[in-house]
Amino acid sequence: MTIVVNSGVVFLLLALALWTVVAREAFLAIVGFVAYGLLLALVWVSLSGIDVALTEAAIGGGLTGALLIGAAARLRATETEARAQACGRPTRVLALVVSAAVAVALALCVLVLPDPAPTLAHEVAADIDATGVGNPITAVLLAFRAVDTLLEALVLVIALIGVWSLTPDGFWGGRPGMRHRANPDGIFGYFARVLPPIGVIVGIYIFWTGADHPGGKFQGATILATMWMLVLMAGLADAPPIGRRWLRIGLVVGPLVFIAIGLAGVLVPGAFLAYPAGFAKPLIIAIEVALMPTLVLILGLLLAGAPERGARP
Amino acid sequence: MPDFLLWAAAFVLAMVALGLVRVKLGPGYADRMMAAQLLGSGSIAVLLLFGAATGETAVIDVALTLALLAAFASSAFVHFAAARERPAADAEDPG
């Protein structure tokens, strides 16, 4: 019976993917992409990945959509020029052949996947009690494969440095993005005053519930970051100058605590990122709490873009 | 009972698909900006029905996140689509 819902989801998903490719304007393509991202959350629920569904709903639907739509609004003037350079029919046919071949090859691979499938679920089930957390995904992210999560946090910091390095020389240390002006007494201002308090509670709830149920720091941090951006878009507050000391400290506190706990693991249990027996859960919570502000700041500032005005408001 | 809820989920999904036809046809920007809203309320209902049918209560948290983020995405759509309509004094001047 679930097959009817799932087939419907697959059909809509492929239709929306085609839409994002064939749409004439970038704005329309992004509308399709956001709808596609929201629908992907349904896919993850069907694939028993509630944690992934939460991440996809937050990042795929909301954050990426807002990032793209902001860029599209600024780049609108260049679209006709790009359309004029569209590639000719031979290239299109060749692209069609190549991408169809890739799709068919992948589909064949899906059909011949080994049976029974290899799985690490038994190992996770055997060792999850030692970590003290109930959610297997959190156990993998912060205990069994903690080094991946550490590197991911570093990737985020480096991406932000990459975005900031695009700052024009005169504006280094200035405020990212453009100053949004909206009537603070208008509907958007009202909306941006009422929604963030609710969003902050939901974000912290999703973060906190991640220890034992689906949820966690990435999902919670994304919700908090979008609420911050909502306040900025409504013109109720301005983005901080990137030179601020508290900002810089907030950006590195998470990875530094993570690395410090990892190095402490070298001394006591004898391996990088190993937790002493019985202390796994408090250490995991310490890392998560320290990573939370870093993730909120980085995700929000990635959305805001490179500085393009001075530090004065 | 679960079967009925799944049928209802499939039906709502079909209705969302029908609504998306309008979004695709346009003609105005307003019709396009409705997409995130349509998908928001539709996919929340599908998620809740699906979760109730399969007994997966954590799906409610996904629906909660979706409700917040769909609201954020649709307001961002309107904000940026409207910002580029206004003259250069407002948003188009990077400094």
Place this chain on the structure above:
Amino acid sequence: MSVASLFGLCAAGLVGVGLYGLIVLSHPLRKIISFNVMGSGVFVLFGAVARRGAAAGFGADPVPQALLITGIVVAFSATALAVALVVRLIEATGSATLASEAPPRADLDVRRD
């Protein structure tokens, strides 16, 4: 057909569609969107593999799922960097072309004020 194979085949289709858009579309922003569609196809494929690994009371293998969460966040950060690069490129050169023979504008550095 099982859920995993259904979404696995869907993922293959998504990768194909995304790849086509990545090659054919000329505006860099559109290329980024197509690349994201292709990337999500890869994620769904990996998710289908995780679903097949359901065992020990879990609905799916938790290790690939944790990697997927990492992957989605990293994909977002890469997208943000790419978008920032495109915005800066277009504001510096006034043109959306990625073709290498396009002459750079002489006033490339006027913004250094």
Place this chain on the structure above:
Amino acid sequence: MSVLVDLFTCLSVAAGAFFYLAGSVGLLRFPDAYTRLHALTKADNLGLALVVLGLLPQMGGVLAGLKLVVIWLLVLFSSAAVSQLIARAARRREAGA
């Protein structure tokens, strides 16, 4: 008792699904953006309300039920605000054109 509860769920969910149908038909058939917006926001919100109402007795605990109601209120609030914003943007565009 349980049969009655299930019947209530079925009726309420079916009524909710009907309002989704009404919303989509309105979205397709109404003549301009404002009436289409009206069809989408009002009908879909009522549809979601009925679906939530029907699912409430199926939820195991009070917390889950409370979250369902919060979701509905959130959607109600955001679609009320966003539909206003969309309508204003459409109006400005008309006035400007």
